[in-house]
Amino acid sequence: MSRFHIGPRVDAFRDVLAFTGSHWSWQPARVAIIMIAMFACTLADVLTPLYTGRLVDAVANGAATEAVAWHAALAAFYMLVGLALGAIVMRHVAFTCIIDLTLKMLCGISSDAFDRVQRFSTDWHANGFTGSTVRQITRGMGALDLLNSTILIALFPSLIMLIGSAVLLGWHWPMMGLIIACGSLAYVGLTITLSLRYIAPSASLANSWDSRLGGALADAISCNPVVKGFAAEQRENERLAKVIAKWRRRMRRSWVRGAISGTMQGVTLLALRAAVICYALLLCSRGQATAGDIALVLTSFFVLQGYLRDVGMHVRNVQRSVNDMEELVYIQSQPLDIADCPEAKQIRIMKGRIDFKKVHFHYGNDGLPLFRDFSVSIKAGERVGLVGPSGSGKTTFVKLIQRLYDVNGGRIQIDEQDISKVTQASLRSQIAVVQQECLLFHRTLAENIAYGQPGASQAEIEEAAQLASAHEFIARLPKGYGTLVGERGIKLSGGERQRVAIARAFLADAPILILDEATSSLDTESEVLIQNAMERLMVGRTTLIIAHRLSTVRALDRLLVFDRGRIIEEGDHAALVHLNSGIYRRLFERQRWSVAKELL
Structure with a gap:
């Protein structure tokens, strides 16, 4: 199966949201606290226009001279301050909880993704670029942070605000509530349709080329010695330029569609604003609304408009997050080609x-x-x-x-x-393998030798190195066994890498040994050293x-x-x-x- 997933999948939103929801279920208490806190602070925003209207009516009725009006104004003022203070406290609680929620999710998902990639088959790793895989995982983790905040801190309160404003205004003027409800639903429906049907396909394709760009960069950089050996820097620049050009076209189309979507949402909001203001003026002209009522309507609408304007951005963020997380979820959903059977036991060789x-x-x-x-x-x-x-x-x-x-x-x-x-x-822990092309981690020589037996002592590491004819060259290095070997062991010669790999096999002390003959491309002196080390390694295995x-x-x-x-x-x-x-x-x-x- 190909490592690259080109183009949007129909069920991407369902898969990503189900994936996110399944991780929320690991922390139900935190999710509940966040939702309750955001409900409370949004309710404060819903009620703020009501008390603003009462304050305006109290002032208009002569709060400075009449005791009843004055008390009404103070009561409205105290409620406004109390609502604002409560909203601040609840928002702080929500933000604190979502930090812990998201961090725990990111830690779990990154660990799971790394574990899964490690366990994928040899064919899976051979069919794609390491850089692309890293990009898919890191991009997905960043998107998860945005998705959590968008759904719990932004979209959920927007839904509460829409319902609350429609109910509050509809309680006073049913037609006003209907205008608010229908206009808001039309705006949200348009926003969702544009995001899913218009922006998402191009964004998904842009992400696939973003992964390809990361893979092309990693491929060229990791093979830099070959590039230098053939003086091919300009050739690689031209090759990458073609990938960048394709990436640029895909990204531009995605961003332009986002801009068009934003303009259409702005026009829809303008139409809703005009309808609300016109109906408010009509109510005033008929004597069906006081100055405080007008303040209530306008304040409610402008608060709601802020939420609705942000809904467009939030839906686009959800769409962008889903597109960015799609490949990560796809990695997580792929079955392991080679899996342990349910009743698998430990083998004893x-x-x-x-x-x-x-x-x-x-x-x-x-x-x-x-x-x-x-x-x-x-x-x-x-x-x-x-x-x-x-x-x-x-x-x-x-x-x-x-x-x-x-x-x-x-x-x-x-x-x-x-x-x-x-x-x-x-x-595999009981089979030692020495490959023809020995791969070393960018870690110390001691860590590389002890990789097959992580708890090995320094004395055991040095003994294995001596058996592998590696101790002498290691001892000559300025930092000895603490020397970092570079990515894939690039700081060492081919013969030195082979001897480190043989030392690693000595220390693993496995009953079965596999040697992909390591002397075919070495100088005579290295070949003799490695052959002697291999002869010692084969004894009793x-x-x-x-x-x-x-x-x-x-x-x-x-x-x-x-x-x-x-x-x-x-x-x-x-x-x-x-x-x-x-x-x-x-x-x-x-x-x-x-x-x-x-x-x-």
């Missing part, structure tokens, strides 16, 4: 015997299987080389053992335990070596020669090299001839 029993496997929707009725056994402690041309199935074979893919038929057993019935974490240089597999117990997902030759080096017309013999002689030519 004591000996390290591996059995493939009539395994069928094909990649994704590819109908042609790579492995068909494939069976092989590897004894505990056996050292086995995997040989064959590219695409023959060697790498897939070791990935199936790690359960980076699930088989389509048959089963794989380790010490007679079906690996599909055990937890992935327990399985079931070892699988993906062999690129056949000269390195002569001493192994057994060689499996792969071709198109089948093992077509099997035996040790001495037996296979004497097979007439054998693939192994042909590969070995070809490599030997290449070495001889280099020496000449």
Whole structure:
């Protein structure tokens, strides 16, 4: 499944709001306090015009000379001050609670998203850009903050204000209440329709190109050594410029639609204002409204107008938040390609015997299987080389053992335990892997070596480094084991990275070892050091070596020669090299001839 989701989904609003609501349910008390507090402070805004009108009537009736009018004016004044003070207190309570609500949600969602991305399959990670994934998560987290505030602090009070104003004015003048209610509903309906049907599609497409832009930047920056090596800076600038141009067009269309929507909302509000003022003047001309009544109508409308004007912005914020969160929710909703079964147990590997029993496997929707009725056994402690041309199935074979893919038929057993019935974490924690391209974290050398055993002591780390022939070069560094290695280990040479990776495998002390032969692109001195370290590492472990240089597999117990997902030759080096017309013999002689030519 593609990592990129291009274009709006019909159910995006439903999915995002359901996702947000499910996280609100984790903190029901906070959500309830926020809503009660915002209801109280909005009710104060609804009632403020009522007491403003009473104050105006009291003044108009001669508050300065008549005691009754004076008391009425003071009562109205005290109520206005009390309502304002209460609104301030309630708003503070709401804002304090929403800070804690949002922070807890952000912490939980970011942790869940990171956990899920970590557990996605190898194919998922191979089909997209790391920069895009990071952008989708961080953009979604920022949008969640805005969505929470918009719904609970803005839209909910706007709804209360709309209902309250319509009821208050309708109580005095039913027709005025009807005008307010119908006009407000028309405005809100127009705003929602424009946001969902007009702005949202272009905003969703703009976000997809925003993710692509982040991915393109990350791709070029992470491969900067290649760019420099081929003097391709200008080429990469031109390539990025095309992505930026597409991003600019998509973003501009989204922003222009937002501006058009705002203008249409402004015209609708103007029409509603004209209708309210005209009807208020009509009431006054008929003697059906006092000066205080007019003050009540106008104050109520202008307070309501402020809320309605903001409703347009709030709905656009909801729409923008939904679009920004869509990809994060999509990540969270994707099923794990490789998931532990409900009754999965911890695997215990004591000996390290591996059995493939009539395994069928094909990649994704590819109908042609790579492995068909494939069976092989590897004894505990056996050292086995995997040989064959590219695409023959060697790498897939070791990935199936790690359960980076699930088989389509048959089963794989380790010490007679079906690996599909055990937890992935327990399985992989007992398999040490040294890859041809060793990846290191931008952390200290000590942290990288101890990655397979986080609680290792400094003495254990140094012992592993010595066994891997890495201690000597580490000791020469100014900060020794505290040296930061750079992103992906870029500060170290290829041979140094390989030795750190081997030290990591030593410290992991796993019963099964997988080596994607690490010496194919190193200088002779590094190759000798690493080969010696690998020999020490293999002792007492079931070892699988993906062999690129056949000269390195002569001493192994057994060689499996792969071709198109089948093992077509099997035996040790001495037996296979004497097979007439054998693939192994042909590969070995070809490599030997290449070495001889280099020496000449």
